[in-house]
Amino acid sequence: MTASHSGTRFAVYFVPPAEHPFYQVGSRLLGRDLRANQLVSLPDFLRPEWQASAAPYGLHLTVVEGFFTDAEALPAIEAEARACRACLSPGADLMLRGGHLDVWDDGAVWVQRYTPTPAFSVLHTLLLARLAPFVTASPFAVRSRPAFEEARMRLLHTPRGLDTFEPHFTLIEPYGGGDPAGLRQHLQPLLAPFETLEVGTLALCIKPAGETNWQIQAEF
Template sequence: MSYRYALYLAPPQTHPLWSVGNRWLGRDAERGDALTPSTMLGLDHATWNSLVGAPRRYGLHATLKAPFRLADPYDEAQLLLALEQFAATTAPFTLLPLQVTALAGFICLRPREESQALQALADACVAEFDRFRAPPAAAELERRRPGQLDVRARYLLERWGYPHVFERFRCHFTLTDPLPEPQRSALLPLLAAHFAPVLDQPLPVGELCLFVEDSPGAPFRLTRRFALGSAL
């Protein structure tokens, strides 16, 4: 079986964003439940379903290290141990409330202000765990559309397997697939109003989450949360 692993930021189970975000996507990546959304924003089921295909498969998350296959000679047990040790010595922190906004053609949740602690965590995840990353196949790189990237982004893709790292990192929790401009503009204020009640409090970042894709195209599962700062 060809597993892929990813290091993600996900809201705590006790934070209202976790349940409301899962309900919007129609899936709980940790419990494995397919959720039937209540009538969302006045959208019929077919319209809602057409909006959330990719984000539903990946689960509610913000990417810290993009999906990768394990490199030889590493196995999952070694990855888990490294994650435990890394998390234990990484200080937890809190993000200011998020906002609903557009990014690269899709709608997402983003921090209202940049966070040095979050940037440092993302940078460390990319670099620290790169030894576990097998080089991606040519087809995987091609899906990142390297021909549409600038020189720096192509370098980041070739070196780190993902173009949105280090100074190109933009923390976001994806809520929709890419949408054409008229549809995106119409949906943005509706989603902003829908999520507003659960975005009025800071978001604790006290866990590093491991997501796993069991086979190509399978839904990603949140398999384990690693508590930050337990050894500090």
């Protein structure tokens, strides 16, 4: 799915607070604490190779994709993201509801998926549109797509989001085990308490050129 580019990448993520139980559960599942920028021990029912794709990101929900940019543009990107967040009213309902375990890509990707409130969808759309001019390259490969996705690629550098926005936390990728039913039995009790989440802050995250792991640059 990714194009062959190098350089600095940026994204806007929702990263739950370090003390939030969901952040602690998700970080253990991934084997990496994004906030502390360190590895943590995986539970016994998971193997490191099943987290090869997901662990470098840490627990996060994507609001704006991990695009490529010039490192010198990061201060302007942060300022623009803060300005977008400031446009929402103080009473804006930034909640994620209906959290549930979902499985994508023929069983390879396991996620906790949510339904965004209208205000959260508005913020996603505003950020995606306003940050698009800073993008120097897209992580999405050039290939034949439906017409509306082609239009998104030309304007916003991503085929995803907008009215098909699917907020989610990737928990396992790529799952290579042969017991999905057993995996579900392990995950369901861990995730059941987190049907709703409040989005208090967003994070500008970066992956500098040559680095493997994402890190938090700023929160707002």
